[in-house]
Amino acid sequence: MRIAHSVFVASLFALILPLLQAADYQQTVLSVPPREKRVAIIGGGAAGTSAAYWLKNAFPATAKSGVRVSTTLYERNDYLGGRSTVIPIKDDPELGLFELGASIFIERNFNLANATKRFGLNLTGLTEELPFERGLGIWDGKDFLFEETGNKYWDMAKLLWRYGYSLIRFNNHLESIISRFADLVYHGKDDVSPFYEVDTALGQFGLETLLNETSSDYLEKRHGYSELFVRELIQTATRANYGQDVQLLHSFGALVSMAASGAWATEGGNYQIFEQFAYRSGAEIKLGSTVVSIHNTTEVDESGHYVKSYVVTTEDGVDAVYDAVLLASPMHLAGIDMPFPNAQHAPREYHTVHVTVIAGVIDPSYFGRTAETMPTLIVTTGDPLTSNFENGEQPFTTFGIHKYFDDSGESVVKMFSSKPMSESELDKLFTSRSWTYRKAWEAFPKLFPIVEAKEWPPVVLHGFDDDSNNGVLYVNAFESCISTMETETLASKNAIRILREQWCQDTSCVFFGDGWGDSM
Template sequence: MCYLLLTYYSALHSRMFFLYFLLFFFISTFAHATPPLGQTVFQERPQLKKVAIIGGGAAGSSTAFWLSNTIGSSIPLHITVYEKEDRVGGRSMTIPIKGDPTLGHIELGASIFVPVNYNMMNASERFGLPLKHLTAETKLGIWNGESFLFEETGNQYWDTAKMLWRYGTAPLRFPNHLRSILDKFLSVYDIDDRHEAFTTLPQILDQLNMKALVNQSASDHLNDMFGSIFVHELVQSASRGNYGQDVDYLHAFAALVSMSAGSGAWSLQDGNYRIFEEFLARSKHTQLRLNTKVTSIESIHEVDEHNHSVQQYKIHTSQSEEGELYDAVVLASPLHMANIDLPCLDFPEHYARQYHTVHVTIIAGYPDPSYFGRNEENVPTSIITTGIPLVDHFDHQEAPFTTFTRHLTLDNGESVVKMFSSKELSDNDIAALFHNTSWIYRKSWQAFPKLLPVPNHSTENGNDWPPVILHDFDTTGGGLFYANAFENVISTMETQTLMGKNIARLIHERWCLNPTESSPSLHSKCAPFGDGWGNY
């Protein structure tokens, strides 16, 4: 019996020893896993970051997309896009022809992009948005108010011979010059995680070696190389068609970008604005507030629980005077059009450059080719008027319209014509161009800045570039950015998306690569920016 008891107690003692051992093991393990009092645990979830974007056009929608697919894939991020209109797209929109969607739609604003526009082309492919090519059957005519200085017939060989007869070898030499300039600009797509985002426009112009092109007019840059006739007729036709501005006043880079449409122009079948709708639809944790005008942006300095200074911005809108706080704000609308009270800025008036007003007139009717001294068989389908100095045959030395383009023919034989002009076309102007009309739609845009040359010493004559960073963005990690700054260099849908990506890079660099005292945990959480497309 004693033996049995001894055996029992011995076995019990062994089991108790084993249990004590396990208990000690777990206590020791968890004791070592618990940080000493006051130690910061870097693995805990970082604080939510909030970004406000004002404007739902090309710049604003793309900024949301780049931020969502980079920073938003690594840390808690919430984006709010404020749009004062009831739609997305900014200066890109379509209207139904004659108010009837069954007849199709026509672009009213930004109409085309070209094959070298990587972001626009890539978005259309990745988002499954079908493209349409501008018809190759368009026949160009350059009209000086009395006659066509040059016109295409539709016969490629005959048109080439006519071009060489009038302009010499300039048409043969010009494409190489254009390609050399575009190649410089296209190096902007090579900017990746090895390069810092640009913080000023002179910085990116120097980086692309393009400063000289924006410091002189197109005519000064091109006349000696290709001759005044070629420049003031063919190049100016492109600059007037794209920017409504003449080569004596437009900077050289803008004129060259206008000529790049010769490589092929594209648009979306359902309207170019669809890309910007998709940018926002595919931006995670992003809220779109339509019909909401931002009225003011206040700079707020607060102190967090660690006694660190935090820069934030309070946004007030037409829907709420109470205001909402954000860590960063992106202004993606031209400053003078946004009409926002910015008490945090001491903003020089000369930063807000003048914008060129374009009057768009869409007409359904039967054009009268006799206005141009032609008949229906031989009148050009896309007519561009001459500008300075070729204006002697126009009343008051100013063409009544800039472009006259037939876009399609309806089943009833009517032509749908889009016209651009610097002034609103009167009923008498339209009556002179048409036998009769059944529909007229007018829309005016402040379409793009007047792309005047900016001299090297611009700050001395009050004609400086607008800033990319409007306010702060220092060690506090906050910032107010101007996404429309770059359109003062060149204004296209593509360059707006490029600026959106650059601003997203700036925010990524600050929050992820250069963490602040108030956000020390972001550095270990953020993934590299990459190309910004994420999983798309």
């Protein structure tokens, strides 16, 4: 799912320590050099791996002055990439790898697009070449309310005929918001303060009105778009991207879902982007290492000063001490014991996605179509267009054809659904199946509107106050606003900018800018 397009949020970071000199009777007295700062990153997905990379660029080991930083990246799985995961088709890597989760990004996702270029990764479209590729079909359980033909001019004419001026007006509205957002987020300035609270970021980027009301209220009531346009076309995008209908999803989620131009994936899997972030960061990477607790302690540094630090304990009982800890995983899924009041914040409820991947022969008659006229991607309608489904419940949210085998006539199809698909449902969709793969996961938050600032999860879980410039940050706090691979890299950049602001006050750090530096 996750037509993972999105544009969003900014982050910053810097670091340094002072070299004190005092001349007295022709003598120069140097202070004891400060010890190296130690950072733990917990989570090897988009947020954690990119944080390690930004950290390296904010505090490069080659810098002649500034703070020295060592980084340890903990990942409980034996692979990097988080929710960007691939599986071999039919358990055979020779048949190709198949993306299960975070499938695509868009041209305007600067960090991901830039990463693929810098890391030498090849881009690909959403599907391999198919014998018949007709695009999108919006299905209400009986009829296709709209379907593409593969002819872009005819398809645009059909869109305008069905949805009228709402389509043109919305495209202009969307472009203005995305352009403004990109200008604010993708900057190369070191004088822009990072955000320490989610609510601060929303104000900084003018997002409050996009997050405090539902998409249906914002689009239909506030801006006067037609119900037909919102409940069919926009809701198709929100269901495909977030599995949520417009009367539940906040309006920013709908706008992000519609920002689909120039969608790409990384050939072989998007996880490679995050592997490269991690490997190029110089961090010590601990795969298969589950963190079970984080607690604060006090150390004495080389100068005899008391320093607030944090003990990270793994499942095998190994302790390590750090100056800063970045939690780059959904807090409720991480299962880490943290005795900090801010860590007891009620978690944002996550949406469970059931992924079913099939290699089999599709029965197009289920949709009233032939093999030649089947849409490549079918998205079911949501509320209130559910009366044609049995018991008013859609069997799936999306049905996407991704690959075709000439020799067997089989297709590889990925389906997303809000509950497990039964064998009987699958038998109706396919005349035969040679391979079935299932996975359920809490893919992203339920993006319902939030009005009160206190409802957003905290960015600072502990520290970074008047008593200490060390602390614990929750990188994934921003995922409660919007969940994409790109915004995870932006949230991680913000975390690094917080460290930079905290640690560079008494020394000169290198210019951080957009975070990319000269790293390759």
